[in-house]
Amino acid sequence: MTKRLVVGRDDISAWGTALSFKEESESVVVTNGDGWNDYKSAKKISDTAVNLAMTQVDVLPKQIEKMERHDHTQETLCPTDHPIVLGVCAKEFEIPVAAECVLLEIPCGTSLVMDKGTWHSPCFGIRKATQYYWIATSDPRFPSEWVPLAGGGLETHAETESNHNVF
Template identity: 25%
Template sequence: MSILREIEAEALRPETVAEFGRALVFEGRPASSAGEWWRCWEGCAGLSEGRQWVGFVRVDGESPEIREMEREPGTEIVIPVEGELVQVVSNGTRDPSGVERPDARGARAFVLKPGTALVMAPGVWHAAAFGLRGPASYFYVAERRKAEDSEDRGGWVEFADRFRLVCPCRPTTRGEFDGR
């Protein structure tokens, strides 16, 4: 015979969950880094004995003008949790001085919805995602590092030939988004 026990749900707070793990609460906590359309809480939790870390990002809506990208030495996964995101990615190209930079000519934009995720291969250039139809948020998991360690150039690198990108994300006739 089984016994049914009723329990009450509690608010997730550091003190209520301490016995079982750690609560991540971003409200009221300043972001560790920010750009024109995004705020990021970097390294808010370590995974795999600290070899990977989780970050949380809040983004504004509308298509921003993208002038720079970063890349990770290992894989990175982007997991939307609120709203649909647009993630712009690119391969690299060498500028006239031989420095590798993100290539705006080959850039692609993908729509990520909650319940989907994008796993970027090592070395893929990417901008901070932005909201497709308004503000959105996402988690990412990447190899542990600091943004300033990436590329020895502060993490963010301008496009080759000083290109800029915009992605108005208009719907196609099938109701999907074509990124143009």
Template identity: 35%
Template sequence: MTNRTVVAEPLGRADLTGVGRAFDLAQDSAGAVFSEGPGFTDRYTSEPLLDGTGHLGMTSVSAAPGEVTRMERHLYTAEALFCAGDPVVLPIAPAGRAPRTSDLRALLILPGEGIVLDPGVWHAPCLGATAPAAYYWFAEVDESVETAWVELDEGPVSIDSGVERDHVG
């Protein structure tokens, strides 16, 4: 059994080749459309997040550090994830074969940021970066397809947010 620790890397600096695409609505960035009016500013993604009809969900989670023992994937849909207010850490592994302990990574997602995971990318529930947190997900839901959770090949991986409890960013 492996006793590996993974420290989260900031989403905005991560290489997402083969994983998906990031977006940042907290600031004017490529892929975001900006507008403003009296008393408000607005940003939205310039491209749709999904190809099909999506469902919005919200998951509440405990804080990092935490442990990942198993992961899931969705072969029929991309999945967008973004924090509901507090930063979260997303454990991921490449699409393809069953998730391997040695391939697991973690991404720190700050408020305003999000990621759209490609279909087939392995992932576990997020962890709050500094405290229990909630995050939103947006994906197609097909109740006829059972979600399969697969154990990591060499045992659990500890996830560290890389963020001090009293400081984010």
């Protein structure tokens, strides 16, 4: 079975940085008002102008056959109302290698800022079909190329590792 880590709980530094949207987190700046709390990333999530997009996704289990990467931008993934999971592979590989892949679970209230060049699959819902936001520079000069995984596909499973939502 493929190793599964939880963003915001486990060490994910090989692929990116966690943003944990809660008061005690060092990754965000918190502002409070009458009936609202604002959680803003403490550091910039991109060094260029970015696009905001929402992707609708199926529920697990899914077989991951291909991955993409972006050498020109960081990509931030933000679940909406249900946790999501994706496959990642280190940027050092010329092509993604199934045996070197890890599944990253992103609980609600947490985001993943992927390093430039990190191989990644689309995200999928853990408990049900859902949607997630992604923030990155989408530039037609750098089209996404989906590359087959060396060594076969990556199995995913619906069991959750986090068993909690942040909020």
